[in-house]
Amino acid sequence: MLAIQCSRSQGGVLRYARRYGDNNSSHEGRKPTGSYTRVLAIFALGVPIGWGVHTLNDIRNGPSNSAKPTDFVKYALAAKEDISSTCSIFTLKPAQGSAMDTAQLYDQPAITSVQFKQPQLQIARSYTVLPPDEGQGPEELRFLIRKEQNGEVSGYLHRLALGSTIELRGPSVDYVLPGSAIEVVFLAGGTGIAPALQVAEKLEEAGTMHILWANRRREDCLGAIVDTGNQAASPGKHAIVDQMESIKRRHTSGPDSKTALLVDYYVDEESTFMRPADVAKLLGTAAQDSGKRLILVSGPEGFVNYWAGPKQWVGGREVQGPLGGALATLDLHGWQVVKL
Ligand SMILES: Cc1cc2nc3c(=O)[nH]c(=O)nc-3n(C[C@H](O)[C@H](O)[C@H](O)COP(=O)(O)OP(=O)(O)OC[C@H]3O[C@@H](n4cnc5c(N)ncnc54)[C@H](O)[C@@H]3O)c2cc1C
Numbered sequence: 001m002l003a004i005q006c007s008r009s010q011g012g013v014l015r016y017a018r019r020y021g022d023n024n025s026s027h028e029g030r031k032p033t034g035s036y037t038r039v040l041a042i043f044a045l046g047v048p049i050g051w052g053v054h055t056l057n058d059i060r061n062g063p064s065n066s067a068k069p070t071d072f073v074k075y076a077l078a079a080k081e082d083i084s085s086t087c088s089i090f091t092l093k094p095a096q097g098s099a100m101d102t103a104q105l106y107d108q109p110a111i112t113s114v115q116f117k118q119p120q121l122q123i124a125r126s127y128t129v130l131p132p133d134e135g136q137g138p139e140e141l142r143f144l145i146r147k148e149q150n151g152e153v154s155g156y157l158h159r160l161a162l163g164s165t166i167e168l169r170g171p172s173v174d175y176v177l178p179g180s181a182i183e184v185v186f187l188a189g190g191t192g193i194a195p196a197l198q199v200a201e202k203l204e205e206a207g208t209m210h211i212l213w214a215n216r217r218r219e220d221c222l223g224a225i226v227d228t229g230n231q232a233a234s235p236g237k238h239a240i241v242d243q244m245e246s247i248k249r250r251h252t253s254g255p256d257s258k259t260a261l262l263v264d265y266y267v268d269e270e271s272t273f274m275r276p277a278d279v280a281k282l283l284g285t286a287a288q289d290s291g292k293r294l295i296l297v298s299g300p301e302g303f304v305n306y307w308a309g310p311k312q313w314v315g316g317r318e319v320q321g322p323l324g325g326a327l328a329t330l331d332l333h334g335w336q337v338v339k340l
Pocket residue numbers: 009010011012013015016113125126127128129143144145146147148149150151152153154155174191194
C-alpha cells in the first residue's frame with residue numbers, strides 16, 4: 001500500500017513523501033492434483049502455446065521486460081557527471097532483467113518524471129528524465145539532480161558510489177502537452193530546465209518555444225548563448241547547455257523547419273534577473289493565429305510561487321490553485337499559465 005504524506009514545514013518548505021507498507025498478500029499452498037505424466041503433458045503443450053502467446057504479446061505490447069509503472073525496478077548508477085558544485089547528471093542503466101518502458105518516458109506528448117526511492121527512509125522523490133542525448137544507450141536514463149542542503153533523497157543519491165543500485169518507478173505524467181501547434185514561453189529556475197528540455201524535444205512542427213532560464217550561479221549554465229538579450233556568450237562547457245544547443249540546431253535546421261527554439265539565460269550573481277517586463281514583451285508580440293499558447297513555470301517552490309503563486313493541495317492531490325505572483329499582474333493576452 002502506498003500513502004502520500006504532505007505537510008508544510010515550519011520553514012515554509014512544502015515537503016511530500018510517499019511511504020510504502022509491506023504488501024502482505026499471502027498465497028495458500030496448493031496440493032498436487034495430477035500425476036507426473038499429466039504434468040509433463042501439460043508442460044509439453046503449454047510451453048509452445050505459452051511461448052507463442054508471449055511472442056504475440058511482445059509484438060503488441062512492446063518488450064516483455066518493461067516494468068509496470070507502479071513497481072519499483074532496479075537500476076545501476078552507470079555514470080555521474082558533476083556539472084557544477086551542486087548539480088550532477090546521473091546516468092542509470094537497468095541492473096536486472098526488467099526496465100522502465102522508455103517509449104512511455106520519451107515518446108508521449110507529455111512531461112514525465114520518475115520516482116527514486118531512498119530505501120533507508122522508505123521515501124521517494126520525483127525527478128524529470130532528460131531527453132535522450134547523442135551517444136546515450138537505448139535503455140539508459142539521464143537525470144539532472146541538484147544536491148539540496150540537508151536534502152534527504154538528493155543527498156542520498158549524491159553520496160552513492162558508481163555501480164550502486166537505485167530503485168525507480170514510473171513514469172508519472174506531470175503534464176500532457178496539447179496536441180495542436182503550440183507556442184510556449186517556459187520560465188525555468190535551476191533544475192526546472194529538465195522539463196523544458198522535454199518540451200523542446202517534443203515540440204511538434206509549427207511549434208515555437210522561448211525558454212527563460214534563471215540560475216543563481218554562472219557555473220550552472222556555462223557556455224550559454226543568449227538568443228535575444230544583449231549579453232555576450234559565456235565561456236566554458238555545460239552538458240545541459242550543450243544538449244539545449246543541439247536540440248535548437250535540430251529545430252531550426254532544414255528548409256521546411258517551422259519550429260523555433262530560443263533561450264535566454266539569467267544569472268543572479270551577475271544581477272541579470274528575469275523580470276516581468278521580459279515575459280510581457282514575449283506575450284504581446286506572439287502571433288495571433290497560432291494554436292494553444294502556454295506559459296509553463298517550473299523550478300523550486302519559491303520560483304513557481306514568485307511567478308505564478310502557490311499550488312494547492314485538495315483532497316490529497318496537488319492542483320494548480322489560483323494564478324498569483326508576477327504573472328497575475330501582467331496582461332496575459334489569452335496565454336494559459338501552467339505551474340509544473
Ligand atoms: C514532478 C517533479 C519533478 C522534479 N524533477 C527534479 C529534477 O529533475 N531535478 C531535481 O534536482 N529535482 C527535481 N524535483 C525536486 C525533487 O523531487 C526533490 O524535491 C528535491 O531533490 C529535494 O528532495 P530532498 O529529499 O533531497 O530534500 P528534502 O529533504 O525534501 O528537503 C528539501 C529542502 O528543504 C529543506 N528542509 C527540509 N526539512 C525542512 C524543515 N523542516 N524546515 C525547513 N527546511 C527544511 C532542506 O534543507 C532542503 O533544502 C522534482 C520534483 C517534482 C515534484
